[in-house]
Amino acid sequence: MTDDIQRPDLSPSTFAMPDGRSLHLYGNFSNAPVWPPGEGHVRGYSHRRWHPVRREWVVYSAHRQGRTFKPTTDCPLCPNSPDGEIPVDDFEIAVFDNRFSSFQKDCPRPAPIPGLDLPVDSAAGNCEVIVYSADHMATIGSLSQGRRELLVRVWGERVRALMALDEVAAVMPFENRGEEAGVTLHHPHGQIYAFSYMPPVIETMAQSFRDGYAIQPLTKLDAYRTADAETACALVPPFARFPFESWIVPKTFRASPADLTDAEVRDVAKLLSVVSRKYDAHFGRICAYVMIVYLAPKGMEDFFPFHIEYCPLLRASNKLKYLAGCELGSGSFLADLVPENTAKILQNIKMEEVS
Numbered sequence: 001m002t003d004d005i006q007r008p009d010l011s012p013s014t015f016a017m018p019d020g021r022s023l024h025l026y027g028n029f030s031n032a033p034v035w036p037p038g039e040g041h042v043r044g045y046s047h048r049r050w051h052p053v054r055r056e057w058v059v060y061s062a063h064r065q066g067r068t069f070k071p072t073t074d075c076p077l078c079p080n081s082p083d084g085e086i087p088v089d090d091f092e093i094a095v096f097d098n099r100f101s102s103f104q105k106d107c108p109r110p111a112p113i114p115g116l117d118l119p120v121d122s123a124a125g126n127c128e129v130i131v132y133s134a135d136h137m138a139t140i141g142s143l144s145q146g147r148r149e150l151l152v153r154v155w156g157e158r159v160r161a162l163m164a165l166d167e168v169a170a171v172m173p174f175e176n177r178g179e180e181a182g183v184t185l186h187h188p189h190g191q192i193y194a195f196s197y198m199p200p201v202i203e204t205m206a207q208s209f210r211d212g213y214a215i216q217p218l219t220k221l222d223a224y225r226t227a228d229a230e231t232a233c234a235l236v237p238p239f240a241r242f243p244f245e246s247w248i249v250p251k252t253f254r255a256s257p258a259d260l261t262d263a264e265v266r267d268v269a270k271l272l273s274v275v276s277r278k279y280d281a282h283f284g285r286i287c288a289y290v291m292i293v294y295l296a297p298k299g300m301e302d303f304f305p306f307h308i309e310y311c312p313l314l315r316a317s318n319k320l321k322y323l324a325g326c327e328l329g330s331g332s333f334l335a336d337l338v339p340e341n342t343a344k345i346l347q348n349i350k351m352e353e354v355s
């Protein structure tokens with residue numbers, strides 16, 4: 001299947017799954033999905049409670065903990081896998097509602113907790129899984145440039161679709177990569193969370209950007225730039241919290257991946273490959289990381305910049321960066337490497353141009 005064609009029309013083909021969830025197929029796919037007969041999976045609802053000391057919401061999803069685990073060696077993200085999520089012969093990018101979603105579009109309001117004056121609310125929103133390829137062994141670094149460009153465009157399209165829902169306040173695509181990040185499915189995929197409230201980290205970032213902090217000047221700092229393209233670059237932020245933290249930042253302010261020009265889509269897609277391959281080259285193994293796509297929450301499109309942050313969980317090939325007492329207890333990060341030195345290490349790993 002060819003996958004390097006620019007597709008201006010990104011309308012997905014959307015199919016209703018037997019349990020009411022949606023499957024969206026982007027790009028080319030071989031055939032309409034066919035699910036085995038049955039009622040599908042029973043869905044549960046989450047709720048959130050206010051943490052009055054930390055002043056943040058905690059989301060409770062009892063249906064996730066109690067889910068039946070069907071032992072199987074089949075990958076549910078491979079095409080036509082038994083009990084899989086994508087029953088087609090081949091596809092390019094697939095997006096579907098997470099079977100055990102922490103947030104739900106039709107989430108009911110919970111009852112108050114008897115005897116407690118504790119705010120509770122519905123966990124309205126959505127959780128989607130985004131599968132980058134039908135190839136179980138692919139990685140974001142090994143995908144073709146055309147497929148990565150399609151991925152960046154699909155992020156934009158999902159953001160647009162989810163932000164159009166009245167209850168959605170903020171959308172955050174992300175990828176957990178590697179076993180140390182808790183990933184048991186190696187099939188290349190990420191997730192897209194849609195929140196009905198402002199999560200605390202995004203709220204703090206919004207305050208900084210509202211107050212005038214801008215990230216675009218970081219792209220001009222030669223000492224911190226680790227990979228450059230015409231319209232975007234990868235860099236180590238001078239205030240990195242994680243050893244080997246990297247950001248991908250467009251050189252011009254954009255609020256969302258949906259707002260990128262064709263050239264910016266091309267460059268962000270290239271840098272996605274370069275950053276992850278540099279990590280793997282440096283550590284000599286698949287580097288576990290959490291990659292977060294930050295974008296403007298609803299109503300903040302004038303000042304909140306789209307950018308991508310990588311939090312690698314390794315500090316050496318056999319050493320994990322643990323969030324321990326100081327980080328979890330106080331919120332203060334302790335780093336062993338100063339960002340200037342991290343940047344030098346990553347600058348010295350040369351990657352061939354991705355075609």
Ligand SMILES: [Zn+2]
Nearest residue numbers: 075078136187
């Ligand atoms: Zn698979």
